[in-house]
Amino acid sequence: MGAFLTLGIISFLYKDNPWYKFCEALFVGISAGYWFCTVFWSQFVAKLWDNIYPTAGQPRQYVYLVGGILGLMMLLRLVPKIGWFSRWPLAFVVGGTAGAYLIGYALSNGMKQVKSTILPLWVSGNLNATVGNIILVVGTFCGLIYFFFSKEQKGTYGKVAKLGIFFLMITFGASFGYTVMARMSLLIGRMDFLFGTWLGLIK
């Protein structure tokens, strides 16, 4: 079964065909059913039901009703007249997450990045570190200039921004190669399954 489905998905490389369509439909259908059951048991039952109606001796935790009510409000979309209630849980999720992540992002994407970029441009007796620091500082500076939207990218300013995108493209190139290699390992895993586990050609 695993080999049949793996080959069906790989057949996509040739062109769209009934085998691929079957595998795709199976994958989408099974995953929809699987996730429905997973969410039902891991969220509705484990988080809501079990906390409202706990086993004997455990206190009831009504705070979980808040989530339940929000979920119910989301389902009100099915009733067109009061469907606008579903905006509340959406607003709650968007606003709550923004607030929860704010400090984390300010620390990791702000303060720590700035601190790591403030480097000496001359490291006595260490040419590699000197060149590395200069590239890092200049690259960050130019990159930030590229993402400045309040000024047209013209003249010298535009050239600095262009240098910023140049740095970004080099980074993307390195990242591309790194990720492609990770994907290759996934392909090797599938090939190992087909030729080893299934056909037994690889010992």
Added chain:
Amino acid sequence: MNNRKISLVILISAIWLTLCSQILLAQEAAPPTGTKFDYHWFDTNRLNVFITLAIVFSAILWFIARAKKGKSLFIRRIAGLDAIEEAVGRATEMGKSVLYIPGIHDMNDIQTVASMIILGNVAKTIARYDIPLIVPIRQPFVVPVAEEAVRQGYLSAGRPDAFMKDNIRFISDEQFAYAAAVNGIMLRERPAANLLLGSFYAESLLLAETGASTGAIQVAGTANIHQLPFFVVACDYTLIGEELFAASAYLSREPKLLGSLKGSDLAKALIVLAIIIGTILETIGVKWFTKLFVVQ
């Protein structure tokens, strides 16, 4: 909002507050055993973060207030937006559909929020040209928002009749089942333009590569750094990182978004200044400035 809606809001708010107060009272009466609470209103170790955020938020609020007063806030034209218009134009010429993929993350990801704003504007443009707009979605929570954005877009264009709810399609929660199904849509419905704007992960190259193989014009945009290289390689134009958010502000001209963008521009200017000053001081051996950015 009419009176009935206001009454409903008040009623639900009252129930909500009563419920919350009951929960708090119940928890106060019986605090969980074995849990040590450590209440602090202010963490002095993070004073520098507080000051930075206070400056940035003040700037954002100031810019939002300016935008609301109708003052002009300049934002440079983003090249990727021209590419979106070009892609829609091409789809119109060919009489084919436009596929809009809003990423795979939920509404709690700011990229999805930005993507929904762009989707509304894309829908507005598409409604004028009378071509189908297909939006495959991975997260159930995103479906109502996307429906709303597209409906509003069609309404703004004066074509509410052209809105087709069935084209906003929930596919699957599973990442690669979603990717497989979207690939199928690309191959079978052959959209002339693919717009991939939002938060993408490992499926990015699968989608972009399939789209490229169908000959569709592709515009992508994400702030997920590791996926950007794939979009740069396989798409005709890519909105890089913050350009995605800037695009949503530019298109909507919404004061809050414009104010946020201008505020973040000011933050970047301050960061550049801090890096210049800090680097000079570090080079001459002065360390105190760098310590201002140390966080615990």
